Amino acid sequence: MLFSDVVLQPAPALTWRTIGGILDLYIFLGPDPGSVIGEYLEVVGKPAMPPYWALGYHLCRWGYDSSNNTWDVVRAMRNYGIPQDVQWNDIDYMDRALDFTIDPVKFSTLPDLVKDLHIHNQRYVMILDPGISSTQPAGSYLPFEEGIKQGIFINKSSGDTLIGKVWPGLTAFPDFSNPDTHEWWYQNLKKFHDKVPFDGLWIDMNEPSNFFDGSIDGCPSNDLENPPYTPGVLGGSLRAKTVCASARQKITSHYNLHNLFGLMEAKASASALKKILGKRPFVISRSTFPSQGVHSGHWLGDNRSKWKDLYMSIPGMLTFNLLGIPLVGADICGFSDTTTEELCVRWTQLGAFYPFTRNHNTKESKAQDPTVFSPAAQTAMKEALLLRYSLFPFLYTLFHHAHLSGQTVARPLFFEFPTDQKTYVIDKQFLWGKSLLVTPVLDPGVDYVVGYLPQGLWYDFYTGDSIVSKGEEVKLRAPLDKINVHLREGSIIPTQRPNTTLWVSSGQPLRLIVCLTEEGLAEGDLFWDDGEALDTYETDQYAYITFRLKESTMTSEVVHSHLEASYITVETVSFYGVKSTPTSVTVNSQEAAFNYAANQVRGPIRFWINGWDYKAEKENEIQWDN
Incomplete structure (x- = not known):
C-alpha cells in the first residue's frame, strides 16, 4: 500500500483511504514522546552518523554559471572570514544537463576548484538527477548505452525502455530496485570521481519527477493506471509528472515501488560513496521514505524568500526529526524570489540551528550568500555561523545519540515537557536535545521576540543571566544581530572556540558551560571520534566522556576511549547559577585561578584528556568552596 490519503479528524481520529496493498499497523506505546520515536526507529532503522563536515555551513546556487564564479564566492567567504565547510553546484555544472559530465567551457576549472577546497579543508557536493539522456549520438554517452546493455532502466509494461523527459530532454530512468543498477550507478560515479573528486551527493528529482505524464507515449489504460479510487495527488492521476504506474521494474510494477524510488536511489548512492571514499557517505535527497535516515539526509524542497516560509521551516525540520531523518534543513534565505537583507539575516540565524544548514537559491533570483550584503548584515550572519560552529561538540554528540538510540536532534518542546499542554502548540521555537532552547525572530521590522519558557530555571546562553519561569511567555530583546538561545538547568554543554571550518574548529579546546539547578546539580556528555571513519x-574507535556536578564538585569520567581518538583539551569551564563568590577553586586538588561575575564563575581552568593516558586516571575533578 503506497498510494493513500490520510486525513486528521477533530475527534481526534485518522481516516485512512488506501487503494490496495497490505496494511501492517504498528503501535508504539512510549510512554513518552521520545520513546515512541526510538521504538519506531527500532523498526525502520536508526539514522546514520554523518561526517563531521556535514554539520558545517553549506553554500549553493543554481546560477553560478561557471566554476570560476563559484570559486569567486568561496574566496569571498574566506576573505570575509565567514565560516564555510562545503561548496555545492546545481545542474549548471553539467554539459547539457547530462549526468556524470561537466561543461567543458564554463566549468573547465571545476577540478581545480575542488582541489583548492580540499587544500583549505573544505568539501564539494554536486547534484545528480535520475533522468539519463536517451538521445545522445551513438558512442558519445556511455551511461545510457551501458544501461541499455545491462537492462537497468525502468521499462514500459510492453517491455521497452520507458522514455520520459527531464532537464537533458528525453530520458530513461534507472531502476534502483535492480542490484545491477547499483553497480552501474557506482561505476559511473567512480569514473566521474576520478575527474572531479566530489565528497558528497545531492540527489534531486527522484520522486521520480518527469516533465511528461507517464512517458513520451503516455500510459496504457488498465487497473494500475486507473484504480477505483485516486488519492488527492498532483494532476488527479497517478501518472501526473512521474512515470507510469504500470511501468515494470526488476521486482514488481512501479505502482508498488513509486514511493520507494528516492530511498532506493539514496541507498545506492550511499553504498557507492562508501566504496569510492572509504569514509562515511554524505547524501541529501529530495524524495524520502521510512528508513531514509539510514542512508541520507533531506532538505525541505524549493521554498520561497518569504517570512511565512521562514516560519514553516521549523515544523518541517521537526517533522523529519520525528521520522528518523535528523540531518534536515530548509534552503536558507529561500530558493525562489529575491530575499531582503533583513530576512536573510534572520534566516541565517535560524538556519544556524538547522541540523543541516545550507544557503541555496535559484538563478532567477539575486545572489544571497553572506558576502553580498552590507557590512552589518555580514557581521550578523558571521556571528550566527560562528555560534553554530562553537556548538559543534554538543551537536555532534546529539547526532551520536540519534545514531545509537534513535533520539531526535531538533525536537519540539512538548517532547521534554509532555505534561505542559501549552507546549503542544508551539511551532516557532524548538530544542536541540533536551537542553538548548532556540527562539528565533520570524517577523519583519521587530527588535524583540516573545518566547515561551517552560517551568524551571533557564539561563541566557551569552550572559548566564537566569530566568525562573512558572511556564510563561517572556518578551526577549532581539536586535538584528542576535538570536535568543537559552540553556536548561541541570545541563552541561560542551562548546569550543570556533573557526571558519569545522576541521580547524574541532581541534580547538573545549569550553564547558555548566547550568546549575537550584540544588546545584548538572550533567552532560561528549562523543568524539575522527569525524569521518565508518x-x-x-x-570502538571513539571517546565518550560524561560530566557531572554535585555538591560544588564537577567530575569528568572517560567512559570509553581509544588510542586513535583525538585528544581533548578543556580550556574553560563556566558555571551558571553559582549564588555567591567561591573562596577557592581547585582542579584535581590544585588551586586554580577564576573570575566571578553575576551568576557565573569563569576562569582559565584547564585539564587534559588524552587517550589511554587519561583513561588510566579515569577521572578529573573541579571543586569550589564557598
Whole structure:
C-alpha cells in the first residue's frame, strides 16, 4: 500500500483511504514522546552518523554559471572570514544537463576548484538527477548505452525502455530496485570521481519527477493506471509528472515501488560513496521514505524568500526529526524570489540551528550568500555561523545519540515537557536535545521576540543571566544581530572556540558551560571520534566522556576511549547559577585561578584528556568552596 490519503479528524481520529496493498499497523506505546520515536526507529532503522563536515555551513546556487564564479564566492567567504565547510553546484555544472559530465567551457576549472577546497579543508557536493539522456549520438554517452546493455532502466509494461523527459530532454530512468543498477550507478560515479573528486551527493528529482505524464507515449489504460479510487495527488492521476504506474521494474510494477524510488536511489548512492571514499557517505535527497535516515539526509524542497516560509521551516525540520531523518534543513534565505537583507539575516540565524544548514537559491533570483550584503548584515550572519560552529561538540554528540538510540536532534518542546499542554502548540521555537532552547525572530521590522519558557530555571546562553519561569511567555530583546538561545538547568554543554571550518574548529579546546539547578546539580556528555571513519562506535574507535556536578564538585569520567581518538583539551569551564563568590577553586586538588561575575564563575581552568593516558586516571575533578 503506497498510494493513500490520510486525513486528521477533530475527534481526534485518522481516516485512512488506501487503494490496495497490505496494511501492517504498528503501535508504539512510549510512554513518552521520545520513546515512541526510538521504538519506531527500532523498526525502520536508526539514522546514520554523518561526517563531521556535514554539520558545517553549506553554500549553493543554481546560477553560478561557471566554476570560476563559484570559486569567486568561496574566496569571498574566506576573505570575509565567514565560516564555510562545503561548496555545492546545481545542474549548471553539467554539459547539457547530462549526468556524470561537466561543461567543458564554463566549468573547465571545476577540478581545480575542488582541489583548492580540499587544500583549505573544505568539501564539494554536486547534484545528480535520475533522468539519463536517451538521445545522445551513438558512442558519445556511455551511461545510457551501458544501461541499455545491462537492462537497468525502468521499462514500459510492453517491455521497452520507458522514455520520459527531464532537464537533458528525453530520458530513461534507472531502476534502483535492480542490484545491477547499483553497480552501474557506482561505476559511473567512480569514473566521474576520478575527474572531479566530489565528497558528497545531492540527489534531486527522484520522486521520480518527469516533465511528461507517464512517458513520451503516455500510459496504457488498465487497473494500475486507473484504480477505483485516486488519492488527492498532483494532476488527479497517478501518472501526473512521474512515470507510469504500470511501468515494470526488476521486482514488481512501479505502482508498488513509486514511493520507494528516492530511498532506493539514496541507498545506492550511499553504498557507492562508501566504496569510492572509504569514509562515511554524505547524501541529501529530495524524495524520502521510512528508513531514509539510514542512508541520507533531506532538505525541505524549493521554498520561497518569504517570512511565512521562514516560519514553516521549523515544523518541517521537526517533522523529519520525528521520522528518523535528523540531518534536515530548509534552503536558507529561500530558493525562489529575491530575499531582503533583513530576512536573510534572520534566516541565517535560524538556519544556524538547522541540523543541516545550507544557503541555496535559484538563478532567477539575486545572489544571497553572506558576502553580498552590507557590512552589518555580514557581521550578523558571521556571528550566527560562528555560534553554530562553537556548538559543534554538543551537536555532534546529539547526532551520536540519534545514531545509537534513535533520539531526535531538533525536537519540539512538548517532547521534554509532555505534561505542559501549552507546549503542544508551539511551532516557532524548538530544542536541540533536551537542553538548548532556540527562539528565533520570524517577523519583519521587530527588535524583540516573545518566547515561551517552560517551568524551571533557564539561563541566557551569552550572559548566564537566569530566568525562573512558572511556564510563561517572556518578551526577549532581539536586535538584528542576535538570536535568543537559552540553556536548561541541570545541563552541561560542551562548546569550543570556533573557526571558519569545522576541521580547524574541532581541534580547538573545549569550553564547558555548566547550568546549575537550584540544588546545584548538572550533567552532560561528549562523543568524539575522527569525524569521518565508518562505524567508529561499532568498532570502538571513539571517546565518550560524561560530566557531572554535585555538591560544588564537577567530575569528568572517560567512559570509553581509544588510542586513535583525538585528544581533548578543556580550556574553560563556566558555571551558571553559582549564588555567591567561591573562596577557592581547585582542579584535581590544585588551586586554580577564576573570575566571578553575576551568576557565573569563569576562569582559565584547564585539564587534559588524552587517550589511554587519561583513561588510566579515569577521572578529573573541579571543586569550589564557598
